Amino acid sequence: xDPRGELKPxxxxxxxxxxxxxxxxxxxxxxxxxxxxxxEVELSAALEVSRGPVREALLVLEREGLVQSRWHRGTxxxxxxxxxxxxxxxxxxxxxxxxxxxxxxxxxxxxxxxxEVVTRMADTSDAHAMVGLDIAFHDALYxxxxxxxxxxxxxxxxxxxxxxxxxxxDAADDDYTRHVSEEHQELLTALRxxxxxxxxxxxxxxxxxxxxxxxxxx
Amino acid sequence: xDPRGELKPxxxxxxxxxxxxxxxxxxxxxxxxxxxxxxEVELSAALEVSRGPVREALLVLEREGLVQSRWHRGTxxxxxxxxxxxxxxxxxxxxxxxxxxxxxxxxxxxxxxxxEVVTRMADTSDAHAMVGLDIAFHDALYxxxxxxxxxxxxxxxxxxxxxxxxxxxDAADDDYTRHVSEEHQELLTALRxxxxxxxxxxxxxxxxxxxxxxxxxx
DNA sequence: CTATGTCTTGATGTTAACATTCGGACATCG
DNA sequence: CGATGTCCGAATGTTAACATCAAGACATAG
Numbered sequence: 307x308d309p310r311g312e313l314k315p316x317x318x319x320x321x322x323x324x325x326x327x328x329x330x331x332x333x334x335x336x337x338x339x340x341x342x343x344x345x346e347v348e349l350s351a352a353l354e355v356s357r358g359p360v361r362e363a364l365l366v367l368e369r370e371g372l373v374q375s376r377w378h379r380g381t382x383x384x385x386x387x388x389x390x391x392x393x394x395x396x397x398x399x400x401x402x403x404x405x406x407x408x409x410x411x412x413x414x415x416x417x418x419x420x421x422e423v424v425t426r427m428a429d430t431s432d433a434h435a436m437v438g439l440d441i442a443f444h445d446a447l448y449x450x451x452x453x454x455x456x457x458x459x460x461x462x463x464x465x466x467x468x469x470x471x472x473x474x475x476d477a478a479d480d481d482y483t484r485h486v487s488e489e490h491q492e493l494l495t496a497l498r499x500x501x502x503x504x505x506x507x508x509x510x511x512x513x514x515x516x517x518x519x520x521x522x523x524x
Numbered sequence: 525x526d527p528r529g530e531l532k533p534x535x536x537x538x539x540x541x542x543x544x545x546x547x548x549x550x551x552x553x554x555x556x557x558x559x560x561x562x563x564e565v566e567l568s569a570a571l572e573v574s575r576g577p578v579r580e581a582l583l584v585l586e587r588e589g590l591v592q593s594r595w596h597r598g599t600x601x602x603x604x605x606x607x608x609x610x611x612x613x614x615x616x617x618x619x620x621x622x623x624x625x626x627x628x629x630x631x632x633x634x635x636x637x638x639x640e641v642v643t644r645m646a647d648t649s650d651a652h653a654m655v656g657l658d659i660a661f662h663d664a665l666y667x668x669x670x671x672x673x674x675x676x677x678x679x680x681x682x683x684x685x686x687x688x689x690x691x692x693x694d695a696a697d698d699d700y701t702r703h704v705s706e707e708h709q710e711l712l713t714a715l716r717x718x719x720x721x722x723x724x725x726x727x728x729x730x731x732x733x734x735x736x737x738x739x740x741x742x
Numbered sequence: 743c744t745a746t747g748t749c750t751t752g753a754t755g756t757t758a759a760c761a762t763t764c765g766g767a768c769a770t771c772g
Numbered sequence: 773c774g775a776t777g778t779c780c781g782a783a784t785g786t787t788a789a790c791a792t793c794a795a796g797a798c799a800t801a802g
Contacts, residue, residue: 318595318793320755346784356757357784358576362583369587371673377536378763378784393673400622401677404614455589455611459619459677536763538785564754574787575754596754596793 321355322362328353329363330465333372333383334434334472340385344373370465386470388521394463394470395517401460402444402513403506408451410497410505417497420446424494427487436483437471443490447497474520482519489515539573540580546571547581548683551590551601552652552690558603562591588683604688606739612681612688613735619677620662620731621724626669628715628723635715638664642712645705654701655689661708665715692738700737707733 329349332338344364350357364381367373375381384390409416423443430436441464448460475482493512496505547567550556562582568575582599585591593599604612627634641661648654659682666678693700711730714723 320595322755343783345782347782358756358758361784362579365580365583371676375784377538379765380783393671396622397671397673397677400618400674404618453611453614455615455681456618458589459615459680462677462680463673540785561753563752565752576786576788579754593754597795598753 321359322366325349325353325355325359325363326366329367330370330372333367334468336472336476338383340383340469340473342383344381344383367465370461371463372465372469384466384469386466386473390466391470391517391521394467395513397463398460398467399510399513401456401463402447402509404456405448405451405453405460406497406506406509407502408453409447410500410502412450412497414498416450416452417494420450420494420497422446424487424490427490430487431483433475433480433483434472436486437468437475440471440486440490441468443493471516471520482516539577540584543567543571543573543577543581544584547585548588548590551585552686554690554694556601558601558687558691560601562599562601585683588679589681590683590687602684602687604684604691608684609688609735609739612685613731615681616685617728617731619674619681620665620727622674623666623669623671623678624715624724624727625720626671627665628718628720630668630715632716634668634670635712638668638712638715640664642705642708645708648705649701651693651698651701652690654704655686655693658689658704658708659686661711689734689738700734 329338329344338344346357346360346364350360353360364373364375368375368381372384373381374384386394420443423439423446427436427439427443430439444460445464448457451457489512493505493508496508500508547556547562556562564575564578564582568578571578582591582593586593586599590602591599592602602608638661641657641664645654645657645661648657662678663682666675669675707730711723711726714726718726
């Protein structure tokens, strides 16, 4: 009669989060290409919602770095330059080092959500879905760190990383798609067995690999 | 006839940012204590603005971690626990290491904004103002790093750090107020002369000092 | 006396109309 | 012909009214 901890508090979300989700997916799907304008009236008409929730959703996406808005000049989908990629890479390095140091050697109870993502990676061939799982893996890592603010900092760049991966992988580079699965498998075993030092080194190499691969290609 | 770089692009801000600034100051001033509710109608009446901009401002403050809102349950000023302080401390360590590594040894042109803050510290005795300058010093550091996303990540915790300092220093601990000025002076000289390693070590000690001082006191 | 159900109240969430602003097209003047 | 000035349209910013929701007071049944 006292299921403490078994039930998460029930949250009800408003229209704004709903709209934000739809827009995020649309941007990932390429409906709105980088640089394309996101007009409030258009979106509110398409989503059958008033402009209020749309504005709130755009604020959320701006915080996530997916769009950029200027005063009275509308919002457009972020265009990621090489300099942006470098910023994402270096900041992610700092964040992930902290995350790995807190997760490495943790009990299986905390690692199992990460393991589950790796499992799902095994039977996935679609590049688009694979990128989603790649991000999901790191989401699970940050979640396992048990550090709310670290997680929020990651959420501040995670969508940009996602978008960057998608745009650089568009119908190309199946070199990535083939190796990601096993590479993350290695990362997981490093988290399970190795100490912090070797684990962070492996994560470093992982990011470096992806970064150089995707930054030099186009 | 071509003053490139001398003039920054003129930005015009809306009511929402104005409201956000006022609310931030009000929270710092203690008008709204931690845990106190921030009612939209109240605020819009007091600020003579409609609820739209107020809602936007509250979203901004929520992103900064100063307030927390739940669906249909209103927003309250964040109450910082010991665990929160630990989170702020560790995340700040990760961010500031990256920032210092990018700023250490930089030219005087980039360091001068930081130096100016240190100068202003010298002739300041008011504790409230000193805390503001403390934060301003680190703002300048992150700005000098020339890393937009790093700066944004800092902005995600900077207001909480500010609030934490203020609430723990309330009419006490002039041990802090006396030493901050010279301590930051040392940090600046470290940025100027020393290499990355010693500079980061000094910044580490600086944060550690403040953290242990303020976490054990109350 | 406890537990359930209803109601009221005071807030937030949503909407649609109004006001303001930016950028470009057009006309005008040197 | 080039530069300046004016106007217009289309978008965003703001407002106030409407709809919805959650928490507590109260009444009621067991």
